[in-house]
Amino acid sequence: MKSSHVIILVITILCMNNGVISSPPEDPVKCTSKNTNCTITNSIGIFPDRSICEAGEVKYPSTEEELISIVATATKNNRKMKAATRYSHSIPKLACPDGKDGLLISTNNLNKVLRVDAEARTITVESGVTLRQIIAEAAEAGLALPYTPYWWGITIGGLMATGAHGSTLWDKGSAVHEYATEIRIVSPSGPEDGYAKVRVLTESDDDNQHLNAVRVSLGVLGVISRHVFYISS
Ligand SMILES: Cc1cc2nc3c(=O)[nH]c(=O)nc-3n(C[C@H](O)[C@H](O)[C@H](O)COP(=O)(O)OP(=O)(O)OC[C@H]3O[C@@H](n4cnc5c(N)ncnc54)[C@H](O)[C@@H]3O)c2cc1C
Known part of the structure; x- marks a missing residue:
């Protein structure tokens, strides 16, 4: 066997x-x-203060109607709530609902790409859709996200x-939120x-005031159900 073949064989075995x-x-x-007596952490498995958060319950709405019902019931019962995502990639304690009895509303099942409009260059998605899904669906229509953040697992709700x-x-x-053209958000309200x-x-x-307020709202103004935003050709 030639020495070059031996070197290639050794490198192959090392790689395997x-x-x-x-x-x-x-x-x-x-x-x-x-879905009760829960904890939430981030994708690293621990928050910067070396703790994880507790929550009384987690709900997994799969439609906007279910989300409205969950937010209404929690509001009526004076319960604190926070949106959580598939991988919870933020390092700080953004998704903690405060206290042991809080409610996590996961967007895991709000995971559908609803429409890609190649002519208008817009995409309509539910808030738990991941960057990976958006890139793939946009590509099918010959469109792309030139401004994309770095990891496929983050959701449109979390990244915005x-x-x-x-x-x-x-x-x-x-910044992806600069391209948002429409956002649907479900927020607590009164009995009326x-x-x-x-x-x-x-x-x-x-003048975009309300849209701008919700664009980067750290989950404190309600749970976003749906986004429409521009993508590039
Ligand atoms: C190691 C590391 C490297 C990173 N590098 C980059 C980088 O290079 N570029 C970059 O831009 N970012 C970077 N990030 C940040 C990351 O993009 C953000 O933390 C992003 O928010 C994570 O998205 P997520 O879907 O996991 O949301 P989460 O982290 O789960 O949630 C973030 C916030 O959004 C809220 N939220 C989520 N969904 C909704 C919803 N539907 N309605 C209302 N509120 C909602 C949550 O309540 C929470 O407050 C990095 C993060 C880490 C840990």
Whole structure:
């Protein structure tokens, strides 16, 4: 056997031995009794103060109607709530609902891409849709996200809420929320509204004031159910 063949064989064996197996992070929400007595952490598994958060319960709405009902019931019962995502990628304690009795509203099942409009260059998605889904669906229509943040597992709800960004000088720059044209958000309300209200905020309203407020809202103004935003050709 030639010496070059021996070297290639050795490198191949070394590569096989050191092969990397990649798998997504664990579910950040864990409950001891079905969907009650829960904890939430981030994708690293611990918050910066070396703790994890407790929550009384987690709910998994799969439609906006279910989300409205969950927010209304929690509001009526004076319960604190926070939106949680598939991998909870933020390092700080953003998704903690405060106290042991709080409610986590997971967007895991709000995971559908509803429409790609190639002519208008817009995409309509539920808030738990991941960056990976958006990139794939946009590509099917010959469109792309030149400003995309770095990891496929983050959700549109989470990345917009924190102002997550990629890197580009094109168009409006690299922050995804700058491209939002319509956001539907479900917020607590009074008994006259049945304890929950859906607001549809668009670019044309009040000089964008309401849309701008919700664009980077860290989950404190309600749970976003749906986003429409521009993508690039
Ligand atoms: C190691 C590391 C590196 C990172 N690098 C980058 C980077 O290079 N570029 C970048 O831009 N970002 C980066 N980030 C930040 C990451 O993009 C953000 O933390 C992003 O918010 C994570 O999205 P998520 O879907 O996991 O949301 P989460 O972290 O689960 O949630 C973030 C916030 O959004 C709220 N939220 C989520 N969904 C909704 C909803 N439907 N309605 C209302 N509120 C909601 C949550 O309540 C929470 O307050 C990094 C994070 C980590 C841990």
